Amino acid sequence: MKLIGNKWFLVVVISFFALIISYYLFFENSQMTKSIGMGGMIVEEKHHYIEPGQYFEMWIIGYNAHEKKENRERYKIFIKESMVYNLIEEGEEYMVSFKSFREDEEFGYVYKLEQISNQEEYQLRGKGRIK
CATH class of the missing domain: 1.20.5 (Single alpha-helices involved in coiled-coils or other helix-helix interfaces)
Known part of the structure; x- marks a missing residue:
């Protein structure tokens, strides 16, 4: 027993x-993360915010260039590296991948940039020479 x-x-x-x-x-x-990759994202706006002596934030707002206008969703993507932020231009199309990290009242998910490239200007081909 x-x-x-x-x-x-x-x-x-x-x-x-x-x-x-x-x-x-x-x-x-x-907290589920959402990863997105786009072959063509149009950057509508670039923004930054500086808290002197504390931190600064950089982000872009854009949409998928290949969606119909009535179905377009806007994305807010934060960028960690200022060098990358400085190379991005408003109105240009980029190939991007990004991942969600929190929710936002205005945009739903807010993302952080994983990778970005401008297929027309920044893609070199072949091997470079080192002297």
Whole structure:
């Protein structure tokens, strides 16, 4: 009789730990990220904000150039590197990939830039020479 009671106790303890682990794996870390890649994104606007002596933020707002005008979704994409931000021009088309990192009231998801290239101007081909 005591053996059956110990088995039930062991089953309850294992189930409890499995429930706790499931909660942390699935619910606690449930902020889903959304990754997007576009073959043609038009940059509508460039913005930056500087908090003197603290930090600065740089972001662009754009849309997929290959979608119909009535279906266009605008994306707010933050940029970490100022060198990259300085090369981006409003009104130009870029190939981009970006990943969501939080939600925003105006844009829904807010993204961080993973990769960007201007297919017409910045794509060199062949091997460069090093002297």
